[in-house]
Amino acid sequence: MDHLILRVTTKLMFAPIILFGFYVQFHGDFGPGGGFQAGVIFAVAFILHAFCFGLEETKKVLPQKALTVLMVIGFLFYAGTGVVTMLLGANFLAYDALVPNSTHHAGQHYGIILVEWGVGVAVAATMLTIFYHFTGREPDIDQEDW
Amino acid sequence: MNLIAQLPVLPIVVPIIAAPITLLLPPGRAPHLWASLFSWLTFAACIALFMQVSANGPISYELGDWAPPIGIEYYVDLANALVLLLVSGIAAVVFPFAYRSVQLEIDERQTPLFYGALLICMTGLLGVTITGDAFNVFVFLEISSLSGYALIAMGARRDRRALTAAFNYLVMGTIGATFFVIGIGLLYQATGTLNMADLAQRLIGQDNRMISAGFAFILVGMGLKLAMFPLHLWLPNAYTYAPSAVTAFMAATATKVAVYVIIRFIFSVFNFDFAFIGAAFTYVLLPLGLAGMFVASLVALFQEDVKRMLAYSSVAQIGYMLLGLSFATVEGLTATLVHVFNHALMKGALFMAVACVVLRAGSHSIHAFAGLSKRMPVTTWAFIISGLSLIGVPLTVGFISKWYLLQAAFEAGHWYAGFLIVASSLIALAYVGRVAEVMLLREPAEEGKYAMPKEEAPLSMLIPMWVLVAANIYFGVRTDLTGGIATRAAEALMAMAGGAP
Numbered sequence: 001m002d003h004l005i006l007r008v009t010t011k012l013m014f015a016p017i018i019l020f021g022f023y024v025q026f027h028g029d030f031g032p033g034g035g036f037q038a039g040v041i042f043a044v045a046f047i048l049h050a051f052c053f054g055l056e057e058t059k060k061v062l063p064q065k066a067l068t069v070l071m072v073i074g075f076l077f078y079a080g081t082g083v084v085t086m087l088l089g090a091n092f093l094a095y096d097a098l099v100p101n102s103t104h105h106a107g108q109h110y111g112i113i114l115v116e117w118g119v120g121v122a123v124a125a126t127m128l129t130i131f132y133h134f135t136g137r138e139p140d141i142d143q144e145d146w
Numbered sequence: 147m148n149l150i151a152q153l154p155v156l157p158i159v160v161p162i163i164a165a166p167i168t169l170l171l172p173p174g175r176a177p178h179l180w181a182s183l184f185s186w187l188t189f190a191a192c193i194a195l196f197m198q199v200s201a202n203g204p205i206s207y208e209l210g211d212w213a214p215p216i217g218i219e220y221y222v223d224l225a226n227a228l229v230l231l232l233v234s235g236i237a238a239v240v241f242p243f244a245y246r247s248v249q250l251e252i253d254e255r256q257t258p259l260f261y262g263a264l265l266i267c268m269t270g271l272l273g274v275t276i277t278g279d280a281f282n283v284f285v286f287l288e289i290s291s292l293s294g295y296a297l298i299a300m301g302a303r304r305d306r307r308a309l310t311a312a313f314n315y316l317v318m319g320t321i322g323a324t325f326f327v328i329g330i331g332l333l334y335q336a337t338g339t340l341n342m343a344d345l346a347q348r349l350i351g352q353d354n355r356m357i358s359a360g361f362a363f364i365l366v367g368m369g370l371k372l373a374m375f376p377l378h379l380w381l382p383n384a385y386t387y388a389p390s391a392v393t394a395f396m397a398a399t400a401t402k403v404a405v406y407v408i409i410r411f412i413f414s415v416f417n418f419d420f421a422f423i424g425a426a427f428t429y430v431l432l433p434l435g436l437a438g439m440f441v442a443s444l445v446a447l448f449q450e451d452v453k454r455m456l457a458y459s460s461v462a463q464i465g466y467m468l469l470g471l472s473f474a475t476v477e478g479l480t481a482t483l484v485h486v487f488n489h490a491l492m493k494g495a496l497f498m499a500v501a502c503v504v505l506r507a508g509s510h511s512i513h514a515f516a517g518l519s520k521r522m523p524v525t526t527w528a529f530i531i532s533g534l535s536l537i538g539v540p541l542t543v544g545f546i547s548k549w550y551l552l553q554a555a556f557e558a559g560h561w562y563a564g565f566l567i568v569a570s571s572l573i574a575l576a577y578v579g580r581v582a583e584v585m586l587l588r589e590p591a592e593e594g595k596y597a598m599p600k601e602e603a604p605l606s607m608l609i610p611m612w613v614l615v616a617a618n619i620y621f622g623v624r625t626d627l628t629g630g631i632a633t634r635a636a637e638a639l640m641a642m643a644g645g646a647p
Contacts, residue, residue, distance in 0.1 A: 072166040079163050089148060092155045094211035 003052060010052040017045040021120075028116040029109055035116035039123025047131050055135050064132055067125045074122025081114045153198060154207035154220045156191040157230060157272045160184060165265035173257045178248070181261035182241040185268065189238035192230045192272075199227040200631070206278065214278070215341035221278025224635035225483065229275045229406045232487050236398045236494050237268045243610035244391035246603075247501045251304055251389045260300060264395065267293040271403045280415065281340045283407060284327050287371070290403075291319045294396060298388040308387035311380075318380040322370030329363030332356050333415075345415050346642070358422045364411055365426060372404030374468060375438030378461040385457035386510075390501030393453065397460055398494035402486045405467050409482065412471075413639040424474070431472035436566055438465030443573035447580070453500050453510040455577055456493065459536065462570065463489045469563060470551050477554035479636035480629070484550050487628050488535075488543035491621065495532035495614040499525050502603035502611065507596060514598070515581055517590025521600045524608055526585050528615045533578035535618045538571050542622040546629065 021041035028034030050058040082093040090097035095111025164184035171177045199205055204223040208214065222230070241264065252260055270290025274283050295316045301308030334340055336356050337348040349357065366377075373381040381401075385393045416423055439462050446458035463485070470482035500510050502525040507514035519526040535542035548571060555564040591597045602608070621628050 068169055072169055075166045076163065079159065083159065083163065086152055086155075086159075091207065091211050092152070092159060092209055096211065 006052050010048055014045050014049060017041060017048070021045070021124075025116065025120050026113070029112045035119025036123050038116075039120040040127055042120065042124035043127035043131070046128055050131070050135065055132070059132070062128065064129065067129050067132070070125035071122050071129065074118045074120070074125060077118025077121065078115050079118075081111055081118070085111070150198070153191065153195050154205050154222055154276065155209070157188050157195065157234060157276060158220075158269055160188050160191060161265045161269040161272070165262045165269065168262035168265060169258050171258050173254050175245075177258045177261040178241075178245045181265050182238075184265060185234070185237040185241040188268070188272070189234040192227075192234040195222060196227045196231045199224060215339045215344035218282050219278040219341055219343075220276050221343070222276060223638060224631060225409065225639055226275045226406065228483065228487060228631055228635060229403060230272060232490050233268065233271045233275065233399045233403065236395060236490055239610045239613055240391060240395040240398070240494065240498070243394070243498060243501070243607050246607055247391045247505055248389065250505055251391075252300055253303055256300065260297070260389075263293040263296050263300075264392070266290075267297060267395075268399075271399050274403050275406060278342050279340055280330050280333070280342055280345060280411075281327075284323065284330060287326070287407075288323055290400065291323065291371070294400060295319070297392045297396075298384050301387045301389045301392070304389075305387050307383070311383035311387045315380040315384040318370055318377075322367045322377075325363045325367030325370070327367075329360045329365075329367060332360030332363065336360070342410070342415050346417065349416065350419070353420055357420070361411075361416060361420070361422055361426070365408065365430065368404050368408045368411075372401045372408065373461055373464055375434055375442060375461055375465060378438070378442070378464075381461060382454050382457040385460070385497075386451060386454040390453075390497065390504050390510075393457075394494055394497035394501060397457070397497050398490040401460065401464055402490055405464065405471075405482070405486055409471065409479070409639065413479075413643040417643040418474070427472045427474050431468045432560075432563075435465045435468035435472055436563065438462055439469065439566065439570040440465075440573070443570050443577070447573060447577045449577075450512055451510055452503075452512055452515060452581055453497070455512075455581070456496055456500065459574065459577065460489075460493060462574070463493070463536075465570075466547070466551060466567070469567070470554055473554050473558040473560065475554060475558050476633070476636045476640050477550070477557050479639060480632045481547065481550035481554045483632035483635055484628050485547040487632070488547045488618075488621065491543055491614055491617050492532045492535040495528060495611060495618060496536065498607070498611040498614065499529035499532065502528075502607050505603055505607070506601060507598040509596065511596070512581065512584055513591070513596045515584050516588040516596065518585040520590055521598060522602050524602050525611070528608075528611050529585065530582055531615050532618055533582060535622070537574045537578055540622075541619060543618050543628075544622075546622055546625050550629065550632075 021038045024033040024041055025035060025038035028038070046058055046062060085094050085097045086092055088097040093111070096105060096107040098107035098110045161184055164180065168177045168180055171180055199222050204221065207220040209218045209220065212218070248257065248260060267290050270286045270293065273286030274290065277283055277286060295312050298315060299309055299312035330340070333345060336352060337345055339345055339348055370377045385397055388396065412423060418424065442458045442461035442465065446455045446462065449455035449458060467482045467485050470478045470485060472478070502522065503514055503518065504510050506522060531542070535544040538544040538548040548567060551567055552564050555561065555567060
């Protein structure tokens with residue numbers, strides 16, 4: 001088997017990278033971190049996998065169809081949080097409505113965690129979609145075909 | 147949920163939630179129906195918002211309950227309520243119209259992406275219009291522009307030149323957006339705030355290099371986005387090679403929203419106490435507006451491609467809007483707002499007529515229009531009536547625009563501008579007349595590339611197109627609607643800027 005060391009290392013690294021992604025993700029509401037950075041880290045794990053095992057192998061785990069769905073779900077998590085606060089009678093994205101009568105604005109915490117989660121999922125899916133399309137691109141168009 | 151209190155955010159939330167769901171729908175009919183439905187819901191929200199603003203005055207909405215100037219504020223007064231109504235109204239007409247045209251011009255597998263991008267583009271344009279936060283303008287501007295580039299590039303299935311056109315627009319548009327954000331950055335550096343109303347307060351008395359540089363960056367950046375002559379070079383190709391429905395939507399809305407942003411910044415953020423505003427009017431907007439009116443009209447006269455001709459005509463019409471603005475009077479501003487509204491109606495209808503011809507003849511070259519009155523009489527007359535409106539014939543909206551503009555020119559003492567407006571209308575007569583002559587008097591090609599069956603466009607396209615044509619006539623007769631609202635909006639803006647009433 002080719003590139004054995006690379007492949008074994010990648011297998012070892014994969015889970016810690018995802019774990020680190022989660023760490024950055026859940027750090028988002030009270031420290032440096034957040035959905036965007038975490039989303040990129042999630043995507044990096046899969047991109048590393050694609051580098052060492054080939055795009056086709058990665059697509060077996062995460063096909064493009066699933067990524068599209070994840071993108072939509074991520075976005076709807078964000079916007080949906082806003083809609084929920086609207087349905088609870090507050091303004092769009094006014095998280096305090098999630099936990100009314102809280103003495104220390106607990107709703108703000110819940111709200112930002114939900115929103116960051118949406119951002120993380122959407123960013124990871126979008127990064128991978130871009131990567132899939134660049135690496136899985138068909139050869140350049142001939143001059144004749146223009 | 148209190149629907150009335152949440153009204154200002156609905157024009158953004160409704161389409162932005164609908165857009166990603168479009169991606170999950172099966173290709174074909176479903177994405178179109180879904181997008182059309184939500185364009186109507188958005189239009190309904192905009193109508194309700196407009197009624198409210200018209201009755202009770204400006205509305206402010208705090209996103210996430212963060213009070214301005216720290217939080218993002220949506221601020222709706224008559225001027226942007228009118229533009230909101232326009233953008234969502236055009237969308238509500240173009241989205242249903244698009245189906246057959248898109249079926250022909252776009253790969254069916256891409257339809258969910260296409261309608262999703264169209265909804266996002268509309269959201270971006272509405273967001274630029276509705277927000278009261280200067281940086282938020284930039285964010286929404288990029289949302290609408292990025293989806294716009296993708297939409298234009300989708301024309302590549304019929305003509306690969308759409309790719310270079312979209313790339314050109316991407317480069318120019320990004321330079322424009324960057325200039326705009328540099329301008330905002332300079333203002334932020336000077337004042338420490340991004341809220342427009344707060345900016346206006348804190349800018350009072352601060353007349354220095356940084357502020358004038360900030361204004362210059364904003365003006366040039368927006369000038370690129372609205373295709374101000376001579377920054378219009380991206381526009382003709384982008385409009386020519388984009389899918390027909392996209393051209394109809396973007397020609398009627400994208401540049402208009404950029405004109406609105408310039409108006410908003412000049413009147414609500416800056417004011418007439420800044421010497422550079424007056425200088426910008428006299429030395430930038432007035433000469434460039436006049437030059438655009440003539441140069442672009444003359445170029446339009448010699449185009450072999452009807453879509454490209456109309457695109458150059460758009461550049462010329464933007465000249466009229468800048469001209470009205472440059473008078474710095476209530477009348478001039480009214481004329482600009484009226485023309486923003488009216489030009490969207492006529493260009494929308496004209497590009498829709500072109501889309502009908504493309505559907506049947508497969509080309510937008512002027513040769514495809516030969517003898518069109520014998521093959522597609524309903525489309526022909528829609529083109530001719532909205533063409534007359536473009537020229538400014540009485541009983542159409544074009545006449546109202548020109549009337550307000552002429553009045554404003556004479557009252558501002560720019561009598562020569564009045565004559566130049568009439569003169570450039572005559573050029574419009576020539577280029578519209580040229581197409582009309584080909585459609586009415588030439589014999590249709592019996593064989594060869596441009597031969598086509600004697601078949602009218604489908605009803606799903608004719609009805610939306612004629613709705614816009616009817617609007618051209620309706621608002622041309624009921625002048626009190628647009629004119630009255632534009633006058634009230636202009637007076638309010640002028641009062642904000644502290645200009646002479």
